[in-house]
Amino acid sequence: MDQVTINNFRAIVIGGSAGSFPVISEILLNLPKGLNIPVILCLHRLKHIRHGFIEALNLKSKYMVCEPEDKEKILPGKVYLAPSNYHLYVELGNTFALSTEEMVKYSRPSIDLTFETASYVYKDKLIGIILSGANSDGADGIKKVKDRGGFTIVQNPSEASIKTMPEAALKTTEIDLVLNTKEIINFLNR
Amino acid sequence: MAEEIEIRSIRNIVAAVKDTYNFDFGNYATTSFKRRIERAISVFNCKNVDELITKIKADKNFFDSFLKEITVNTTEMFRDPSFWRKLREDVLPIIGSHQNIRIWHAACSSGEEVYSMAILLKEMDLLGRAQITATDINQDVIAAAKKGAYPLRNMELNQSNYERFEGKGKLSDYFSETEGMAYMDTSLIANVTFKPHDLVLGPGFSKFDLILCRNVLIYFNMVLQDHVVELFSNSLFKNSFLAIGSKETIAWCKSIDKFSTFSIEEKIYQKTKE
Numbered sequence A: 001m002d003q004v005t006i007n008n009f010r011a012i013v014i015g016g017s018a019g020s021f022p023v024i025s026e027i028l029l030n031l032p033k034g035l036n037i038p039v040i041l042c043l044h045r046l047k048h049i050r051h052g053f054i055e056a057l058n059l060k061s062k063y064m065v066c067e068p069e070d071k072e073k074i075l076p077g078k079v080y081l082a083p084s085n086y087h088l089y090v091e092l093g094n095t096f097a098l099s100t101e102e103m104v105k106y107s108r109p110s111i112d113l114t115f116e117t118a119s120y121v122y123k124d125k126l127i128g129i130i131l132s133g134a135n136s137d138g139a140d141g142i143k144k145v146k147d148r149g150g151f152t153i154v155q156n157p158s159e160a161s162i163k164t165m166p167e168a169a170l171k172t173t174e175i176d177l178v179l180n181t182k183e184i185i186n187f188l189n190r
Numbered sequence B: 001m002a003e004e005i006e007i008r009s010i011r012n013i014v015a016a017v018k019d020t021y022n023f024d025f026g027n028y029a030t031t032s033f034k035r036r037i038e039r040a041i042s043v044f045n046c047k048n049v050d051e052l053i054t055k056i057k058a059d060k061n062f063f064d065s066f067l068k069e070i071t072v073n074t075t076e077m078f079r080d081p082s083f084w085r086k087l088r089e090d091v092l093p094i095i096g097s098h099q100n101i102r103i104w105h106a107a108c109s110s111g112e113e114v115y116s117m118a119i120l121l122k123e124m125d126l127l128g129r130a131q132i133t134a135t136d137i138n139q140d141v142i143a144a145a146k147k148g149a150y151p152l153r154n155m156e157l158n159q160s161n162y163e164r165f166e167g168k169g170k171l172s173d174y175f176s177e178t179e180g181m182a183y184m185d186t187s188l189i190a191n192v193t194f195k196p197h198d199l200v201l202g203p204g205f206s207k208f209d210l211i212l213c214r215n216v217l218i219y220f221n222m223v224l225q226d227h228v229v230e231l232f233s234n235s236l237f238k239n240s241f242l243a244i245g246s247k248e249t250i251a252w253c254k255s256i257d258k259f260s261t262f263s264i265e266e267k268i269y270q271k272t273k274e
């Protein structure tokens, strides 16, 4: 496992909910120099607040964080955030697609759906990371990532401010690494 | 989770639907369409894609239910309140000076958007001069729109949207409650013409001052987006408006030359060239 580095992959998807914001900020601040794959964030957020959140993320991030528009091309070295009240899909042909389909596990955006669609396109070239959160969204998604040969990481439940989501993820599949925030950052930089 | 199906199977379903009923889903966005098909297979208890195809071909009623299942009908009143404020502040003052205000809700779903528009127009004293056409591919949602009866639990979100839209009164001024349902004041839609219309194969049928087509293009691939935007372009008077969903864009459509951006934030375009 030691030689796994993000250079072996085509994209990183990160899912988080309650308690994940500081972790995400820390990760975005410490992304490696010369990052040449996209980072796709699916975070639960206040449903009808369109602004503010992305500004807060951008304040610290090393790379620009943007909310993709429908059918926007997915580019390396960019950080994308699922827009509020839409599901964010990775579409065939390396673009995003948005959807207002029914909520999944009371969530839109749904982490499960972003992970599933990303793993369908990137197969074993995808890294999936699940962070702190208060429900089980992401568990089915990270299982798909694993089933399709991708690499899976879950925030250590003992560090997560709310451990429901990491624990749910750990229950559905054999997760490759269980890491604290610092270790996640080290992994991304090795 | 529903069973995973192959892209090839999707093509077979699309072909069966096209041959039998002349609806063309060939250019719907792959990922969401695939999901809807997987969902339909499990909702209708089909063993596999072949069974689904056989049922579609054999039974028109089954096809009607299938059509409802694969289209995404989620909607809200005053979805994106800032969009509705923009209409009130900048768009309606322009087209409101016309003798008739001609509006097309393209893909109106269960009507929440149509009621929002009628309320907005009423609060601006423009409803009397409005001629609204509301269309959708799905006859069931059109029937629901005409009826204007919505589960009360949905009204909470609608109400909070209306508050952020900063309407003149309360949303509850426009509906009455009975047994868990909100019944909209249907005098609001007295001047609305509802009819079935397919954006893919359907013709243009009139000209408008404002077309709303929000959160529909996301279900189409870029080829189909292009086609539909051209249909809209041909259905707009010069200097009239096209409004799309807040995360959609027509920037890469061929017809973009005919439009200028009126509000980048709210995705409102003005057709400035014939």
Ligand SMILES: C[S@@+](CC[C@H](N)C(=O)[O-])C[C@H]1O[C@@H](n2cnc3c(N)ncnc32)[C@H](O)[C@@H]1O
Pocket: A100, B071, B072, B073, B074, B075, B076, B079, B106, B107, B108, B109, B110, B113, B135, B136, B137, B138, B141, B197, B198, B199, B200, B213, B214, B215, B216, B219, B245
């Ligand atoms: C998500 S709803 C949009 C509702 C509303 N405009 C909003 O933004 O809240 C999408 C609608 O598009 C309709 N639709 C899908 N394909 C269509 C087609 N080919 N022609 C017309 N309507 C279509 C569906 O039936 C559905 O009601």
